[in-house]
Amino acid sequence: MKANELRIGNYILNDNVVVKADGRTIFDIWSGTSKNYQPIPITEEWLIKFGFESNPYQDRYELGDLYFECNKTRGVTELYINGFGHIKHVHQLQNLYFIGYGTELIIKETT
Secondary structure: OOHHHOOOOOEEEEOOEEEEOOHHHHHHHHHOOOOOEEOOEOOHHHHHHOOOEEEOOOOEEEEOOEEEEEEOOOEEEEEEOOOOOOOOEHHHHHHHHHHHHOOOOOOOOOO
């Protein structure tokens, strides 16, 4: 993961703990000061946290026009968005969502 891939507020791992990136985090990654930051792989759990809904009839998770194919054997396999490469980390999904919709993709409150 490179510093220029991150925006303030992206979710990443720091020593296996989920944190939101801030200016200091991005600087530490850019300068090589810390090697403890890692991207978070997109999983079914993360999709649900972001408000994606399961469509079991088509084996996918959907949020508006976005959907992730999901195979129960292999897990989440790919994000379908015309014209973009393979999206496999949470921070990439957050950035793409912001670009497309102009709003942050955040963890939804559960009740």
